[in-house]
């Protein structure tokens with residue numbers, strides 16, 4: 001056996017504690033697999049005294065993550081603190097400058113600073129690995145960067161925020177409104193400290209931007225992700241989509257076309273019989289498409305101690321075995337700056353609206369749709385008591401441009417009581 005691989009772990013929350021447990025409990029197995037011991041030399045966290053249920057006394061303690069990251073007895077800086085800037089970024093930069101490899105679960109940091117960090121790491125001959133940053137325990141980065149290295153990747157899709165999938169599927173199974181299920185998720189501890197990161201699609205958008213960079217050889221560009229969250233999805237949307245044979249998912253889609261890079265994270269309808277349609281609870285799913293492989297579907301837990309620590313350990317073990325790869329699967333200096341593009345491929349849409357219940361209201365809607373080239377596939381008016389008629393329309397395929405014009409014109413109509421909701425129906 002060769003010399004041990006020495007880790008410095010910053011952040012001892014759920015994931016950090018899970019990594020410590022794996023390394024303590026599976027020391028022999030890890031050493032056999034890597035042909036060298038994998039050990040922790042030092043740790044760092046906000047509170048030294050907190051009982052985390054693991055024995056930390058064998059490890060040196062550092063209050064300052066930068067001091068931890070630059071210790072002489074640390075080979076790999078394992079960053080599990082989170083946060084796009086602040087201590088996580090400072091310590092990662094310090095680690096690279098001090099000649100350490102980095103393993104991180106920090107999607108926000110990489111979505112905002114991934115290209116600059118990759119350039120710095122590669123200039124220093126170091127690696128940054130981040131399997132745990134995307135889709136928890138699913139080894140999607142390994143699959144995309146290594147397993148599909150012989151493909152032109154054509155499209156990447158995914159449900160990559162377990163909290164949103166929990167909320168949407170729980171609304172459906174329990175028939176509960178959004179606010180009730182949001183509170184339930186809060187009580188269960190599923191929500192990020194800032195819940196907008198989850199329900200606003202930001203967390204999932206971070207993950208999509210990282211996958212897009214690997215898939216298409218582009219510089220990670222989170223600011224170009226078209227983002228829409230699940231806050232406006234009502235229990236009526238859930239029921240009415242189900243009535244039409246669909247499920248609503250917070251779905252990320254990235255593809256590179258002649259016009260540029262499309263990256264969107266938004267609530268979409270998917271067929272209820274499709275793998276994405278059947279995804280329940282906090283589970284994640286990534287769908288990868290390549291010219292040679294066609295389609296791969298990966299499904300698994302998107303968060304939690306064991307699954308996320310499992311992903312961190314996959315990266316640690318690659319480094320222990322001497323496997324080194326460019327941060328985004330090709331040298332950072334060669335990553336192109338993609339032009340952001342809106343999705344223009346025609347798609348069917350689900351339109352939900354509340355009309356004033358009076359003669360001619362429906363005719364006005366149909367006229368506006370027709371004038372803007374939007375053809376109706378299916379239409380339902382649901383039972384109601386008062387003066388407002390809930391109406392649902394599924395369109396034939398329509399371009400985004402035509403749909404936006406139709407929605408703007410509909411919003412102006414005197415019979416429209418609320419701004420209509422439009423959700424894309426995704427072919428998966």
Ligand code: HSE
Nearest residue numbers: 160161162163302303
């Ligand atoms: N808040 C995230 C989720 C955790 O719900 O999927 C993992 O990034």
